[in-house]
Amino acid sequence: MTAAAALQLPKTGRLTKSNAMAFVDLANPTRYLSLSGRFLPFLWAAALVGLAIGLYLAFFVAPADYQQGETVRIMYIHVPSAWLSMFGYSLMAIASLGTLVWRHPLADVAAKSIAPVGAAFTFLALLTGSLWGKPMWGTYWVWDARLTSVLILFLMYLGLIALWRAVDDPGRAARAAAILTLVGAVNLPIIKFSVDWWNTLHQPASVFRLGGPTIDPSMLWPLLVMALAMTLLFLALSVMAMRNEILRRRIRTLQRMAAGLAG
Amino acid sequence: MRLSASGLAAVRGGRTIFADRSFAVASGEILALTGPNGSGKTTMLRVVAGLLPPAAGAVTLDGKDDVAQAAHFLGYLDALKPALTVLENLDFWRRIFRSPGLPPLDALDRVGLADLADLPAGILSAGQKRRVAIARLLVSHRPVWLLDEPTTALDSEAERMLGALIAEHLKAGGIVLAATHRPLPVAASATLSLGRAA
Amino acid sequence: MIGALAAITGRTALLSLRGSGGAFVGVVFFLAVVVVVPFGIGPDLNLLARIGPAILWIGALFATLLGLDRLFQDDRDDGSLDLFFLSGLPLELVVLAKAVGHWLATGLPLVIAAPVLGLLLGIAPLPLGAVTLTLLAGTPALTLIGAIGASLTVAFNRGGLLVAVLVLPFTIPVLVFGVSAASATIVGPVPFLPPFLILLALTLVSAVVAPIAGAAALRSSME
Numbered sequence: 020m021t022a023a024a025a026l027q028l029p030k031t032g033r034l035t036k037s038n039a040m041a042f043v044d045l046a047n048p049t050r051y052l053s054l055s056g057r058f059l060p061f062l063w064a065a066a067l068v069g070l071a072i073g074l075y076l077a078f079f080v081a082p083a084d085y086q087q088g089e090t091v092r093i094m095y096i097h098v099p100s101a102w103l104s105m106f107g108y109s110l111m112a113i114a115s116l117g118t119l120v121w122r123h124p125l126a127d128v129a130a131k132s133i134a135p136v137g138a139a140f141t142f143l144a145l146l147t148g149s150l151w152g153k154p155m156w157g158t159y160w161v162w163d164a165r166l167t168s169v170l171i172l173f174l175m176y177l178g179l180i181a182l183w184r185a186v187d188d189p190g191r192a193a194r195a196a197a198i199l200t201l202v203g204a205v206n207l208p209i210i211k212f213s214v215d216w217w218n219t220l221h222q223p224a225s226v227f228r229l230g231g232p233t234i235d236p237s238m239l240w241p242l243l244v245m246a247l248a249m250t251l252l253f254l255a256l257s258v259m260a261m262r263n264e265i266l267r268r269r270i271r272t273l274q275r276m277a278a279g280l281a282g
Numbered sequence: 283m284r285l286s287a288s289g290l291a292a293v294r295g296g297r298t299i300f301a302d303r304s305f306a307v308a309s310g311e312i313l314a315l316t317g318p319n320g321s322g323k324t325t326m327l328r329v330v331a332g333l334l335p336p337a338a339g340a341v342t343l344d345g346k347d348d349v350a351q352a353a354h355f356l357g358y359l360d361a362l363k364p365a366l367t368v369l370e371n372l373d374f375w376r377r378i379f380r381s382p383g384l385p386p387l388d389a390l391d392r393v394g395l396a397d398l399a400d401l402p403a404g405i406l407s408a409g410q411k412r413r414v415a416i417a418r419l420l421v422s423h424r425p426v427w428l429l430d431e432p433t434t435a436l437d438s439e440a441e442r443m444l445g446a447l448i449a450e451h452l453k454a455g456g457i458v459l460a461a462t463h464r465p466l467p468v469a470a471s472a473t474l475s476l477g478r479a480a
Numbered sequence: 481m482i483g484a485l486a487a488i489t490g491r492t493a494l495l496s497l498r499g500s501g502g503a504f505v506g507v508v509f510f511l512a513v514v515v516v517v518p519f520g521i522g523p524d525l526n527l528l529a530r531i532g533p534a535i536l537w538i539g540a541l542f543a544t545l546l547g548l549d550r551l552f553q554d555d556r557d558d559g560s561l562d563l564f565f566l567s568g569l570p571l572e573l574v575v576l577a578k579a580v581g582h583w584l585a586t587g588l589p590l591v592i593a594a595p596v597l598g599l600l601l602g603i604a605p606l607p608l609g610a611v612t613l614t615l616l617a618g619t620p621a622l623t624l625i626g627a628i629g630a631s632l633t634v635a636f637n638r639g640g641l642l643v644a645v646l647v648l649p650f651t652i653p654v655l656v657f658g659v660s661a662a663s664a665t666i667v668g669p670v671p672f673l674p675p676f677l678i679l680l681a682l683t684l685v686s687a688v689v690a691p692i693a694g695a696a697a698l699r700s701s702m703e
Contacts, residue, residue, distance in 0.1 A: 149599065159599045162523030170515055170600075177508045184504065187364075187404070217519060274401050278410060333562055333702055351568040359559025363491070365498045377487040378567045 048265045051125055055258050062255045069248025076241035084238075093151040095241055099249040100144035104172055107137025107253065111179075112204040115197035125261070127193030128268075130200060131183050132260035136253060138176035144169055164218035168211050175203050189268060283309045283425055285330075285349065285457050289339035292325045299325045301338070305474050309425075312448065312458040314466055317476035323461035324358075326476065327428045330459060331355045343426065353426040354379075358434065360415040364404025368395065368414055371403050372421050379422035389420035393443060408435040416444060419451075427451060429460040433467065441467045484569055485577040492581025495554075502547040503585045507593050509546055513539035514597045525602035532601035533611040533662035537655055539597070540590045540615055541622060545644045545651075547586050548626040551578060552634040552698065561634075565702065575694035576687070579620075579627040587619040610672060611662035614679060618658040621683040624690035625650045631697035654682050 077095035084091035111133050117126030148166050149159045160166070179196055186192035286306035292299040299322035307313045315323045328334040330341050332350035343349045362371050372386040383389070390396045393413040398406065403414065412435045419427060427448070433441050445467025448458055452468075460466055496502045517535050518528060528535070555561040564574050594615050598608040629647035661675035 158525060158602050160602060161525065162518050162528075167523075174508070174512055174515060177511070181505045181508055214519075218523065271405075275405050278398055278401060278405050278407065331562075331566060333565055335703065350566050353566060355562060355566050357559050357562060359557075359562070361559040361563050363495055363554075363558070363560075365495055366491070374487055374491055375563065378484050378563065378569065380481070380484055380567075 048125060048128070052262060052265060055262060059255065059258055059262075062251060062258065066248060066251035066255050069244065069251055073241060073245035073248040076244055081238050081241040082235075087155070090151060090154050091238075093147050094238075095245045096249075097144060097147035097151060098242060099246040100140045100147060101169060102246060103249060103253050104137060104141035104144050104169060106250065107133055107140060107257075108172065108176070108200075108204070108207070110257075111137065111200050115200040115204075118193050118197040119201070127189065127197065128261050128264045129257070130193070130196060131189070132264045133257050134176055134179050134183065136256045136260055138173065138180060140249075140253060141169060141173045141176055145173060162218070164215045167218070168214050171210055171214070172207070175207075179203075283344055283455065283457060285341070285343050285426060285459075287330065287339065287341045290326070290329060290336050290341065291338040292322060292329050292334065293337040294325065294334075298337075300476055303339070303474070303476070305472070307457050307459065307472070309455040309457060310452045311471040312452060312460060312466070312468060314470035314473045315459065315461040315476060316463065316473055318463070321476040323463075323476055324430050327355070327357075327430050327459060327461050331428050349426065352424055353428050354419045354422075354424045356415055356419060356427070356429045356432055358430055360411045361418070362403040362406075362411055362414060364402060366403060367400050368403050368406070369399040371414065372417055375418045376421040379424065381422045381424060383423040384420045386417075386421050389417040390414070392420060392447065393417045394440070409437060409440060412436055413440055413443075416447065420447070425456050427456060427458045427460075429458065429462075431462055431464075432460055433462065433464055481569065481573075484567070485573055488564075488574060488577040489581035489584070492551075492578045493585040496547070496582060496585035502550070503589055506543045506547055506586045507589045510539045510543040510590050510593055511597060513542055514600060518601075529602040529604065529607075530666060532598060532603040533607060533614075533666070534659045535601060536594050536598060536603075536611050536615065537618075537659050537662070540594065540619060541651060541655060542644075543590055544587060544619060544622040545626055545647060548582070548623070548630045548647075549633065549643045551582055551627060551630040553630070556634050556701070561698070571695035571698060572691040575627060575631065575698070576691040579624050579690065579694075582627070583620050583623040587623050591615045591619060604666070607662060607665040610665040614658045614662045614676060617676065617683060618654050618679050621654045621679075621686045622651055624683075624686040625654070628690050628693045628697065631694040631701070634698065634701050654679065657682065 073095065077092055081092070081095070083089050111130045114126045114130035114133065117123040118130060145166070148169070152161060152166075153159050179199060182196050182199060183192050186195065284306060285308075286304075288304045290303040291301040303326070305313060315326055317323055325334065329336045330349060331353050332341075333355070340347060341349050343352055361375070362368075366374070368390065369386055372389065376383070376386060384392070387396060387399060390399050393416050395410060395413055395417070398410065403411065406414065416432070432444060436444060448460075448466075448468045452458060460470075497504075514535055517539075521527065521531075552561065555564070564571070567574075591612060594612050595608055598611060603611065626643065626647050628650075629643040632646060633642050657675040657679040660670060661672055661679055664670050664672040664675065
């Protein structure tokens, strides 16, 4: 997984950057709505084509593992989901900086919209991890350091979603959520470290490694295609969620105006 | 129908708020309770409604003491849930009070808020919330209206509307008790003045 | 009258789900409790599987008590409670209707989440079914007992931890019989049915006692 992630980084790094630039260009929500409406179909098309190719490669072209057999195919969904769970949180952390430091009008919309998408991919990572674990460990769950860290990340996502839901006024919720997201970003390495420490204290290092650094090219390529396709899917969903959030806030404003006019 | 109170007294926290108060209101009459802040207008309404037990005396409606079942109470709280729509709020109280009145949309129309029926109650202004609370009196029929400062937060137009609704209720044989320190939008049949000195 | 009580149940459930995410937070809290326990006692799945039913029960207990303080507080703060008094509905049934609504929105999701969380603790299928069943039978008792606490604290504007502190001792019997019924399917020594029947009895008793006590507390809070 480490090798896969390392290879994946430059590509998605480029994507994030252009995405971040787009955020700067689209300073006002109206412009964001019209521009994102134009490029969203292409994003969806790219994501769906990528998924089709990736799933075909993963299920029909890639070989079965000599140890794990067919179950290794879960990896093609599990590893990209796990990667996206962290990618999503990083995006939220950047957006939170945007809220607190640059006071960008779309930053909190982005942070709020990415949270459920990120949580969904994190859940997918946990679900596929546990399905993969069943044949490997004989049970659906083992308190393995890596899985446990992802579970804690999932909890942090849920906490943020709860915070967004708890405060009615988006402006006030935004700052609180941004602070919590950044505290979380600082804390994640500490949590990861302590979970690793806790885990080695109780049992020898993790039962098996996902893929391992010497992954065969016949498996690496399908994995990379899947990672790219799922990243595109993640972005498409996030962009759509942001559009919905903007529209939701407009409805709220319109409702207030309606109440004001009738007053 | 006749609402009467005899020898009413109320004690809160060891302090006598008022004592030995009597009144009688018949169908079609409105009794105004007046007096400075702290003179016990709200307490009097709550005692009449049965929300507070009187320290002495009794309130009866046609000789029976089930005033609570026959009364609408409009307190200073609007009893609206911000997360529910205006219509959902009204519909809830219509189902709780069980005696049929106007359909909720018609009641909203009477207070001039029919357009806002589907908005969450939380975004309404104080005056609009007050008007929804007034509409609550219309969605289920109860002969006795106990109104605590009913004109609070209302503009002059809404005050006239409230006046029309009260007049209509009285004409239909209703009874109104209104605590207020401002002139009511309808002429009171009688006034009970609560003062500290009393 | 049934219609009015159903309206109260429905509105309580709806507000719990729609407003500020009370039900959602409860399930997340339940998950958080279950996740945190292994960090305290270690990741040994054999141990976790053995004490799993107890962990789930304690998690469900805390998650249930978490949102209870607002059960009557909101109605008092916005004047709804006054109107319930005037409605002529028996206050006991109003309390029961509100408790049922609250359980539907906060207790039932915990019961549904329990089997998933049980997998994290490596609980075997049979005990997992048993613990879910005991939670289904027992969490209504927790909500009902909690409703007494919520109605007691409504008079003095502070719920929160106070409700939990007041209520926790009264929930001990429910916890005892819930956990022992569920654990019976793992370790024994008692069979499943006797403690489970006692658990059902506790729920039924609290369905009678809680509305009476709750209504009395609400009445006294008016004065």
